[in-house]
Amino acid sequence: MPKTFAQDSVGLVSPQTLHFDQPLELASGRCLDSYDLVIETYGQLNSDASNAVLICHALSGHHHAAGYHSEDDRKPGWWDAYIGPGKPIDTNRFFVVSLNNLGGCHGSTGPVSINPATGKPWGKDFPKLRVRDWVNSQARLADRLGIEQWAAVIGGSLGGMQAMRWALEYPNRLRHCVVIASAMKLTAQNIAFNETARQAICADPDFRDGDYLAAEAYPKDGLSIARMIGHITYLSDDGMGQKFGRDIRSGSFERGTDEPVEFQIESYLRYQGSAFSGSFDANTYILMTKALDYFDLAREYDNDPVKAFSGAQCKFLVVSFTTDWRFAPERSREIVEALIGADKAVSYAEVESEYGHDAFLIPIDRYYQLFTQYMNGVSADL
Secondary structure (H helix, E strand, O other), X not given: OOOOOOOOOOOEOOOEEEEEOOOEEOOOOOEEOOEEEEEEEEOOOOOOOOOEEEXXXXXXXXXXXXXXXXXXXXXXXXXXXXXXXXXXXXXXXXXXXXXXXXXXXOOOOOOOOEEOOOOEEOHHHOOOOOHHHHHHHHHHHHHHHOOOOEOEEEEEOHHHHHHHHHHHHOHHHEOEEEEEOOOOEOOHHHXXXXXXXXXXXXXXXXXXXXXXXXXXXXXXXXXXXXXXXXXXXXXXHHHHHHHOOOOEEEOOOOOOOOOOOEEHHHHHHHHHHHHHHOOOXXXXXXXXXXXXHHOEOOHHHOOOHXXXXXXXXXXXXXXXXXXXXXXXXXXXXXXXXXXXXXXXXXXXXXXXXXXXXXXXXXXXXXXXXXXHHHHHHHHHOO
């Protein structure tokens, strides 16, 4: 008997692979002669193509943002809580496009893809990417889909950086920009965390200086540790305390007991690291964290954020979370102050949450309600 999905689910979805033959000039000076982008779409594009919404993913994200790939799937797409009929990004009203960015490892052209010049995987030789390269490829995607202007470009974390870059590079091609738990540039501490994670990967003997695919090896342990480092920074101290505390999974502190103690948080982190290392590519992780590090919205505008936003023509929603110390509310307020200084229409909300940076993925009541109300306004503009 076919599985019955909830009324607010997009149900079964199938990814599509789109091939692009037009060369893409990259910020690094290199060029991709051709490339593939894997996408999923939810909802229907209306007659004048005015209801399209672009979802930009974060570091470990991909095209599968909502619904299920098969009836046997236990988990839906990574943002299923917010995409679907009656949800904030309502697929009864919007045509939603989610993609796996260039450099990804879930079907779009990246380090695990075959380099046509060599007939072997790109590996460490895949070109370095910047956020603007993703945005330029997304603009090509919009052209292919017949979308001249997005109703909204939406992203959390690294996705929010892409949304802001859209507002600067293609100001006529979006009406709303939704920036969630993001920043105009990384702090030195953030860069330090990313470098620590990369060094964990590089220190794995199976990394082979990035040539592990050619050697039929894989730096699973290094990537697992990198994920553990990152995951700790995405959570809050209070959130971890409430979820795990100092609960013991095994072992004992009884006097005279020599059995080692394992805390629940240790088991959880090892599980997260192991699961991630089994589904993600190490060179992709290095490439994407470097893109995060390089991003600086105002660099080419004399380091003046107000000047950077001066050409934007869309409306903005900026959202932060109180316990997010990786992308702290101060970073979102810097975005808002720059937008106000540039005389742009901006709404801002700082949401109480115990979930740290991961809060943007979780259905929190106030966040859900304000997101819904803002997207109702986006729909009213169609």
